[in-house]
Amino acid sequence: MELLRFTTAGSVDDGKSTLIGRLLFDSKAIFEDQLEQVKGSSERKGLDHIDLSLLTDGLKDEREQGITIDVAYRYFATPKRKFIIADTPGHIQYTRNMVTGASTANVALILVDARKGVIEQTYRHSFLASLLQIPHIIVCVNKMDLVEYAEEAFQKVVEQYEAFASKLAVKDIRFIPISALKGDNVVNRSEKMDWYQGATLLYNLESIHIGSDENHIDTRFAVQTVIRPHTDEYHDFRGYAGRIDGGIIRVGDELQALPSGLKSVVSNIYLGDKAMEEAFAPMSVTITLKDDIDISRGNMLIRLNNQPEKVKEFDAMMCWFNEKPFNPNTKYILRHTTSDAICKIQEVIYKMDISTLTRNNEDKNISMNDIFKAKIRTNIDLFIDPYQRNRKTGSIILIDEATNETVAGGMIS
Template sequence: MEIERNELLRFSTAGSVDDGKSTLIGRLLYDSKSIFEDQLEAIESTSRKKGHDGVDLALFTDGLRDEREQGITIDVAYRYFTTPKRKFIIADTPGHVQYTRNMVTGASTANAAIILIDARHGVIEQTKRHAFIASLLHIPHVIVCVNKMDLVDFSEEVFTTIRSQFEAFAAKLLIRDIRFIPISALLGDNVVNRSENMPWYQDGPLLHTLETMHISSDLNKVDARFPVQTVLRPQREGFIDYRGYAGRIASGFYRVGDQVTVLPSGFSSRIKSIKGPNGELEEAFAPMSVALELEDDIDVSRGDMIVRSNNMPESSQDVEVMLCWLNNRPAQPRAKYTLMHTSNEQKAMIKEVMYKYDINTMERIKDDVELKMNDISKVKLRTTKPLLIDAYKDNRYTGSLILIDDQTNETVAAGMII
């Protein structure tokens, strides 16, 4: 089917409590007819039991029963839908300051972020916090949806004022593309269909923006990075001498005949063949999963990286990272953790906490070095062996890592390499 080949867009939603995130996603799914009949019937039934006249759109994303009973969304809810033009993965993240870690988790792989603003309240502290985290994660596209325009009489003046407020704040952030859309998620204005109540707004509705947004340039096509996940040595007839290195291309292109270097050993060779799921390939690119065969017999193992010889990543045992602490237990001073980076696993220690961010004010705090849940800090990590890294802003895959507690096997932190 043609739809199966559609480009995938991942986007996250964020906003203050009661700004209408769940209602907005419900409206997107409902108006784009992306709801199965049995789901719709169940939600219609639940809406009637709650005494609603129509469908409670927020129920499409409030997946946990106890969340529904409390009337709030407290976790990251992932939803999937498809239109004839594009496939989507939505991460609905909570707005409370104590769930910063959830927003970081939900937005870490996003191509775009939707930030909701209540038209009655304008830009508030939580709006700034969400924009700051989107900037920190280098999300390339931000769509600011000024919601509940029906409660301010669809006023162009209100929308223009909020837009100016956000632009003044965003001038200090690293966001390449910001778009503004006035909407009413409850009534459907400018969500899937163009609003008749706001003729002064001439651009497309939200779904059109998501469907037409250019995202191919978000992948790093320059730096060829191939972390080896496993070594293939099939013992079948015709494959006796075959030795392939399988994994997913993190970035860039690889072609048969390319001069490559295996790191950390530094040995060089040329690509003899590239095999994909459907057979031989002349070239492959991110994010394809392939097996590379080299012309020379080099000792290569899981955790190594095959790169172009004229384009090397940085290699270092002291790595500066923006770290978001995810665990209930604070970080232990100079404790050792298992660090996972691409297909590489090794021990690491938090050598120094350089400063922490006040998420609401964006101020740097240097006199409080204890890492607690939801803290975002700049730290120095010391690893047992050199890491092969790129800056997160250049390559999300080779520029990100996680720390795991050896005793509990819990993921305690996520980091973005600076």
């Protein structure tokens, strides 16, 4: 069974909670005691229906205000796949939560109300999905029951969406007419839309090809820690522990350590006490080399003929997370794979207006939820790949030295 991570964004009005509730309920991931609890809470709130959003909105403030504030993770499984949903709020003031939820997703679900068509929020969510390089987008044209299940209403949304989708970096976009409330084309095929020949949402989620979402070409292994047991039996054991960030590593491969440039050959690959002939991204393994070379946390093992870029200055698309606005005079801690550097944002190149998808070259003030392109300078060499090529070696976070908070995330251009 494979694992698929998908993200949703939206507000209660879109029927997002209803859709998730439907997926969870129809796949039997909601339990009776949870349902009883939600029923009770709905009654106390004076509602005459079961508010399925109470399943996902877990914090006291969220339940009181009836909104989603933070990313909530939900789980369900079918006989084919296991799913992790990163459920995020849709309002512009929660852009940072959407970015967080999207950072590890294979698929983005975008909900469009069939009556309203493509709106500002649709652009925004799609742009963020594209920015975070989510490989697949599924556009659910929802509330088809309120437009008499008419094909024209669906086609209109498809045309509107395709008109701007050419600006997106996502190659795989699918459209499904659904009614989350009535259950049409969510888990079961709709009997009211004969004109739709495609598959249901769940079938798409179960069958979408995710095998190519990991980079299995460029060998990258950021060392987390060095394992030295100092026991009689393993006196000379020196294992490099980490999670493979890209590519495939085999016993006998010649690897180079960065930044030292020293070379050696893989003698063993372990997962626990089990020795393996090969391992690939995203496995967590321990690697031993033929030669005793100096390697520590933050170093990267790579293949000789496939090098990452060595830089001290680079451009990245950033999202600002913190209430404290960006201060151009401050130095931040930059974390990239397992290494830390000190950095300065040299220049804000432009700010993105994510409602209109236009660049703003004038306003360089960056505050919470802003998306912007920046020139970043670091005190040490980083070994990077473009985010488009590898999400792990192409991503960074910035940490405020004074508060230790994560203030920004970035994707290397």
